[in-house]
Amino acid sequence: MAVKLKDELKAAGRRLTRPRQAVLEVLEQCQYPLTASELYQQLQEHHVSIDLVTVYRTLTVLKELGLITQLELHQEGQFRYEIREGREHHHHIRCQGCGKIADLLLCPLKKLTAFIEKETRFIVEHHSLEFSGWCPKCQ
Amino acid sequence: MAVKLKDELKAAGRRLTRPRQAVLEVLEQCQYPLTASELYQQLQEHHVSIDLVTVYRTLTVLKELGLITQLELHQEGQFRYEIREGREHHHHIRCQGCGKIADLLLCPLKKLTAFIEKETRFIVEHHSLEFSGWCPKCQ
DNA sequence: TTCTCAACTGCAAGAGAGTTGCAAAAAGAA
DNA sequence: TTCTTTTTGCAACTCTCTTGCAGTTGAGAA
Numbered sequence: 225m226a227v228k229l230k231d232e233l234k235a236a237g238r239r240l241t242r243p244r245q246a247v248l249e250v251l252e253q254c255q256y257p258l259t260a261s262e263l264y265q266q267l268q269e270h271h272v273s274i275d276l277v278t279v280y281r282t283l284t285v286l287k288e289l290g291l292i293t294q295l296e297l298h299q300e301g302q303f304r305y306e307i308r309e310g311r312e313h314h315h316h317i318r319c320q321g322c323g324k325i326a327d328l329l330l331c332p333l334k335k336l337t338a339f340i341e342k343e344t345r346f347i348v349e350h351h352s353l354e355f356s357g358w359c360p361k362c363q
Numbered sequence: 364m365a366v367k368l369k370d371e372l373k374a375a376g377r378r379l380t381r382p383r384q385a386v387l388e389v390l391e392q393c394q395y396p397l398t399a400s401e402l403y404q405q406l407q408e409h410h411v412s413i414d415l416v417t418v419y420r421t422l423t424v425l426k427e428l429g430l431i432t433q434l435e436l437h438q439e440g441q442f443r444y445e446i447r448e449g450r451e452h453h454h455h456i457r458c459q460g461c462g463k464i465a466d467l468l469l470c471p472l473k474k475l476t477a478f479i480e481k482e483t484r485f486i487v488e489h490h491s492l493e494f495s496g497w498c499p500k501c502q
Numbered sequence: 503t504t505c506t507c508a509a510c511t512g513c514a515a516g517a518g519a520g521t522t523g524c525a526a527a528a529a530g531a532a
Numbered sequence: 533t534t535c536t537t538t539t540t541g542c543a544a545c546t547c548t549c550t551t552g553c554a555g556t557t558g559a560g561a562a
Contacts, residue, residue: 239529239538260519275541280520296435298491301548302519303440317485326483336471340494344465346456348496352437355479357487378509378558399548414512419549440519441548 228309232289246272247282248291248307256325257295257304257316297325298356317355321362328355367448371428385411386421387430387446395464396434396443396455436464437495456494460501467494 229248230240250266251258258266260283264276274282283305286292292305297318315328337348368387369379389405390397397405399422403415413421422444425431431444436457454467476487 237538241529241539243540277521277542278540281539294438296438296440298489299433299435301435301440301442317479317483317487319485320488326485328479328483330475330478332471332475336469337494340456340467341496344456344467345499346458346465346494346496347502348456348494349459350437350496351492351494353490353492355476355485355487355490357480357485357489360484363486376509380510380558382511416513416550417511420511 229291232291233285236289238285242272243274243278244282244285246270246274247279248286251292251305251307252309254306256327257293257297257306259302259304263305296352296354298354315353315355317357319359319362320356321358324359324361326359368430371430372424375428377424381411382413382417383421383424385409385413386418387425390431390444390446391448393445395466396432396436396445398441398443402444435491435493437493454492454494456496458498458501459495460497463498463500465498 229244233240233244246267247263250263250270254266260276260279263283264274264279267274267279283292283294287294287305291308293308294303294305295316296303297316300318312329313331315331316325317328318325331353333351333353337351340346341348368383372379372383385406386402389402389409393405399415399418402422403413403418406413406418422431422433426433426444430447432447433442433444434455435442436455439457451468452470454470455464456467457464470492472490472492476490479485480487
């Protein structure tokens with residue numbers, strides 16, 4: 225991934241830096257999408273000293289390069305980020321008790337998107353589909 | 364609606380006040396979900412003087428009473444509110460150009476919810492499904 | 503109608519997520 | 533190593549939403 229990161233950055237006239245590598249590494253190793261401040265905490269735990277502002281700016285860059293995806297879970301009121309590499313388009317479910325987030329490796333919206341485009345005459349570019357409820361432990 | 368509002372408030376040990384009526388009236392007349400500050404602006408345009416803090420508190424109360432629904436549109440980063448009375452469960456599409464929001468009077472998720480519950484062993488309580496794209500004028 | 507008191511409101515201040523400006527630091531090409 | 537340009541850290545700021553508190557008001561009781 226580090227090589228890919230360097231190439232993508234170079235192609236966009238940008239530089240490979242320690243913060244950018246570190247942010248991408250944390251996201252690569254994490255099994256669920258992180259908020260900016262969770263990411264910042266994890267970096268501190270790994271003794272990587274990066275300002276929170278730099279985390280935000282780095283996330284913006286990685287998003288622009290298409291290496292990560294920005295998403296919002298149901299009623300959380302903040303953004304989360306996850307790595308894109310090697311992952312199919314998918315959705316999430318979040319536990320209202322413990323906050324656990326699980327992937328849903330499905331998307332039933334292809335046909336629906338075509339239908340919506342026909343009905344509304346919008347051109348659909350994105351959709352977000354997130355579930356919330358109670359995980360087995362919190363039920 | 365005013366009668367219903369009064370009854371609901373009374374049942375919850377709360378009072379019918381001018382701000383609560385005014386907020387509900389604006390939401391009733393609006394064809395799309397409003398943010399707190401849009402609501403505040405519309406109230407000012409109608410020469411109803413209510414503090415923004417009161418708007419937020421009123422929205423919380425109306426939500427608790429089940430008279431309005433709180434929702435988040437794709438990547439907007441703030442909440443919107445819409446009246447619930449007489450409206451089926453539905454979703455939205457928002458134009459990335461002009462911000463226009465249209466209702467989608469459909470929900471394809473009943474079967475999917477059952478499937479997700481079986482697969483993940485979560486109990487699903489809510490879902491959010493929002494689309495964004497380009498409306499006919501902005502294409 | 504007036505009284506009474508808990509519920510409500512407005513103001514000021516604060517919390518949390520995310521952004522911007524700027525000077526200092528560092529990447530990387532020459 | 534030097535030089536130019538990008539990037540970073542710090543401070544300060546914006547925006548959405550919340551909290552504390554003193555003064556106001558709705559509505560049941562007298």
